[in-house]
Amino acid sequence: MILDRSKAPEFKIPDDFELEAPEKIILLNNSPLFFVRTPGIDAVKIEVISKSNRVSLSIKHSLIPTFTLQMLQEGTTKRTGQEIAEFFDFHASGLNTILSYSQEGLGLISTKKHLFEVLPMFLELFTEANFPQDALEKRKSQQKLSIKLNNEKTASKANQLFRKSLFGFEHPFGAEIGEQEVDEINAGLLLDYYKNLLWNSVEVFVTGDLNPSELQNLILGFQNLPNRISTIESISNPVSSTLGEIESRGNAVQTSIRIGGWSIPKSHEDFIPLTVFNTILGGYFGSRLIKNIREDKGHTYGIHSSLAEIGDYNYWVISADVQKVFYKEVLEQIYLEIQNLVTVPLELDELEVVRNYMIGQMLSAFSSSFDLLDRYKSVHYSDLDFNYYRQKLEFLKNFTAEDILGIGEKYFSKPPFIEVAVG
Numbered sequence: 001m002i003l004d005r006s007k008a009p010e011f012k013i014p015d016d017f018e019l020e021a022p023e024k025i026i027l028l029n030n031s032p033l034f035f036v037r038t039p040g041i042d043a044v045k046i047e048v049i050s051k052s053n054r055v056s057l058s059i060k061h062s063l064i065p066t067f068t069l070q071m072l073q074e075g076t077t078k079r080t081g082q083e084i085a086e087f088f089d090f091h092a093s094g095l096n097t098i099l100s101y102s103q104e105g106l107g108l109i110s111t112k113k114h115l116f117e118v119l120p121m122f123l124e125l126f127t128e129a130n131f132p133q134d135a136l137e138k139r140k141s142q143q144k145l146s147i148k149l150n151n152e153k154t155a156s157k158a159n160q161l162f163r164k165s166l167f168g169f170e171h172p173f174g175a176e177i178g179e180q181e182v183d184e185i186n187a188g189l190l191l192d193y194y195k196n197l198l199w200n201s202v203e204v205f206v207t208g209d210l211n212p213s214e215l216q217n218l219i220l221g222f223q224n225l226p227n228r229i230s231t232i233e234s235i236s237n238p239v240s241s242t243l244g245e246i247e248s249r250g251n252a253v254q255t256s257i258r259i260g261g262w263s264i265p266k267s268h269e270d271f272i273p274l275t276v277f278n279t280i281l282g283g284y285f286g287s288r289l290i291k292n293i294r295e296d297k298g299h300t301y302g303i304h305s306s307l308a309e310i311g312d313y314n315y316w317v318i319s320a321d322v323q324k325v326f327y328k329e330v331l332e333q334i335y336l337e338i339q340n341l342v343t344v345p346l347e348l349d350e351l352e353v354v355r356n357y358m359i360g361q362m363l364s365a366f367s368s369s370f371d372l373l374d375r376y377k378s379v380h381y382s383d384l385d386f387n388y389y390r391q392k393l394e395f396l397k398n399f400t401a402e403d404i405l406g407i408g409e410k411y412f413s414k415p416p417f418i419e420v421a422v423g
Contacts, residue, residue: 019386022376029227033204038369044115044208049098049105051201059175060184065104068190068198069097074135076128081135093118102311119221126225131187144179155321158256158422161245165418168240173310199226207373244419255327255423259334260317263307266382272395273407280354281305281341282318288337299326324423342408345401359396
């Protein structure tokens with residue numbers, strides 16, 4: 001059979017696809033361990049993730065979780081930071097910090113060959129870190145420089161001002177963090193957080209080609225991980241949103257724009273239709289915003305719309321860095337595209353392009369066993385299971401122009417939205 005390369009391969013939408021949930025094991029410390037076997041793959045990936053206690057801290061101490069996680073590899077009661085780094089490097093293994101507003105954790109990537117050699121050292125970081133002063137001072141200096149550089153970038157400043165507009169400047173998620181918060185950090189505060197607040201409601205995620213005996217040995221290693229149940233109440237101030245902020249910079253050549261507002265969680269019945277609306281608006285390279293503002297007018301290299309979350313809060317945001325002289329025109333065009341999407345039904349051609357794109361993207365997200373566990377975490381933290389993806393596939397196969405019009409009318413038809421511009 002001769003392959004005709006002048007024709008694109010036929011795109012076939014699957015009727016359904018089977019997803020096997022990870023194996024779940026409850027450890028002696030009551031932490032769940034989720035395991036996905038990866039036959040034929042030598043790499044082993046482990047993530048130990050806990051619920052963040054950041055909202056239990058005052059704003060002046062909001063950097064304590066960041067420094068605590070960053071300092072875990074800088075030394076323990078048994079080894080120096082350099083010895084730790086050399087040990088993992090010698091065994092072809094790497095560590096990574098997991099840090100967000102809602103999660104704190106530590107990850108390990110190794111090979112099956114070296115896994116049980118590096119595991120004791122990895123576990124040591126959860127109980128024996130000692131936060132050496134010289135390494136802490138270096139980290140503080142680096143953090144101050146990072147804050148200074150980010151404040152000079154219009155994009156970074158726009159992101160910060162958007163969070164401030166969403167939450168209010170007195171909320172931990174909206175407060176502007178500066179050098180004064182870095183100066184508050186000391187080893188005693190980090191050690192206290194490490195011993196009393198870190199490793200709270202711990203969950204362990206493992207992927208690797210491990211046989212039952214090897215998995216059992218891994219489980220034994222994790223049985224004594226710290227796993228605290230926090231009783232501390234949040235001390236964060238209530239959310240206090242504003243309509244945005246403009247920061248003018250005379251020497252800037254570009255303006256960073258952020259437009260958005262509150263949204264709904266993944267568990268909401270409208271979330272899947274909303275992901276389609278968002279994709280059409282600005283969620284892929286053929287979106288309305290890309291075609292209008294990048295391709296037709298050339299005012300930006302990229303513009304993107306996304307559905308996002310911080311802790312238990314959900315929001316949507318359109319982000320773009322545009323030529324400064326055109327930023328007001330860009331704002332007008334963004335609102336025009338939103339208005340068009342909530343009032344004019346999609347043409348069939350555009351609808352089918354988006355349908356095929358989103359189905360293809362969704363299926364490609366399950367291309368490996370490592371992807372499977374990442375997709376599981378994505379729904380697990382929203383108290384969902386793999387049925388979410390089956391529901392999503394069913395909607396993507398069948399949604400109509402009227403569905404998208406209705407969801408746009410419901411969530412995007414009532415400006416003003418939060419609007420931030422820096423530049």
